[in-house]
Amino acid sequence: MTTSTVTVQDTAHPDLAHAAWIADLVDHAALDVASLELSKVTDAGPLDREDAGVWLSSLLGRRIEHRHSASEHLFVDVTTHRAVRLVLFRRDTGVPMFYMAQSPGTGTKTDLYPQLVDAARSAPGPGDS
Numbered sequence: 001m002t003t004s005t006v007t008v009q010d011t012a013h014p015d016l017a018h019a020a021w022i023a024d025l026v027d028h029a030a031l032d033v034a035s036l037e038l039s040k041v042t043d044a045g046p047l048d049r050e051d052a053g054v055w056l057s058s059l060l061g062r063r064i065e066h067r068h069s070a071s072e073h074l075f076v077d078v079t080t081h082r083a084v085r086l087v088l089f090r091r092d093t094g095v096p097m098f099y100m101a102q103s104p105g106t107g108t109k110t111d112l113y114p115q116l117v118d119a120a121r122s123a124p125g126p127g128d129s
Contacts, residue, residue: 022078026065029076029083029103036085038099041113044086046120047073048096059119075116082112 049055052073053066063078073086082103088096102113 022065025078025081026067026074026076029081030067030074030085032103033074033083033085033101036101036104038085038087038101041086041098041100043117043121044098044100045096046123047075047086047116048088048098055123056116056119059123060115064116075112077112080110080112082110084113084116 047056050068052068052075053064056064056066056075065076065078067074071088071090073084073088075084075086077083084100084102087099089099090096100113102111
């Protein structure tokens with residue numbers, strides 16, 4: 001691996017340093033939850049959206065970083081450093097099956113997954129005011 005002096009100099013800028021810190025946080029969270037056992041969940045449907053990070057951040061009032069592919073979502077709470085991984089298996093019926101793993105925590109109030117689902121459920125639907 002080679003290093004670049006441009007990268008080192010650029011990260012000295014506060015905005016770039018913060019962006020690098022966020023990227024590092026998300027990378028570590030992805031590694032942490034990738035090794036955890038997945039559990040089937042039935043209430044994750046509302047979280048399966050491309051804009052989930054921005055949307056959930058606005059609903060929860062704190063920054064939720066979101067990375068996704070066609071078959072997976074990763075949510076990272078920047079404040080608590082907690083993470084949730086959702087894996088989707090799309091079926092012919094059109095209704096995907098969801099499996100979830102989340103960072104370990106103490107007590108249910110600190111679990112990130114229920115906070116995400118509760119926020120998504122409480123959000124007004126399209127056309128609601």
